[in-house]
Amino acid sequence: MKYYEKTIHSEEIFEGKIINVRLDDVLLVNGKTSKREIVHHNGGVAILPMLTENKIFLVRQFRKPIESELIELPAGKLENNEDPVKCALRELEEEIGYKAGKIEKISSIYTSPGFADEIIHIFVASELSKTTINRDEDEFMDILELDIKEAVKMIHDGRIVDAKTIVGILSYISK
Structure with missing residues (x-):
């Protein structure tokens, strides 16, 4: 190098x-x-849950570092040496109460490589079936069901500003 x-x-x-x-x-x-x-x-995962070909789930939650709510992909941190696919499946069920029949990796991104080594693995989940939400006791969020075209519009008009969410949605639609 x-x-x-x-x-x-x-x-x-x-x-x-x-x-x-x-x-x-x-x-x-x-x-x-x-x-x-x-x-x-340790890194994390983010999941683009596809309810149908055009319908997705996002979550809205408060983020203390920016003192604001963000609209995001469901996501979570990897436990020590946890397999990212297993983490994605776990987080999907915990945060929005769905299991995925199919999961596929879209991308991996470094969030802020100027000072942090955090990497987020982004997946698309499909063939969803409803289960039970099982969030951590300190997690509070709304689940949003949106048309993917509306989500793209929200990126362009500044309602979605979370990097992993922008990368996940735009990577998926550009495939």
Whole structure:
């Protein structure tokens, strides 16, 4: 790699429930050193649930870091070394109360590679059958059933601004 930064010292400065943060001293390609604050996250999944060929489910939930509600794909974090497909199937059932007869990977994206290693694996789920919602006790959200064309319109007019949701919907319709 032409611009590789060699880590010469690393210090864990925070260990939390969802993220860990470390401070790395790195050697740059020009021989100078710099510091990098790095957020480690186990990664996650997002699921585009297709009720029919044109109908999808999204969720609306409050997101504390931005002090606002977002309209998003159902999503969740990977547990340690969890298989992304298994996580996607679990999250789909937990958040919107559906099982998928078919699940297919659309993409994987890094959310903010300038400071975090979080990767989100995006899936499309189809052949859905109703089960029971089983959310975590700290999860509160509305389930929205939308025409996929309306969701695309919501992306273009700024009602959907969540990156994983935009990537998931636009990747799906461009296939």
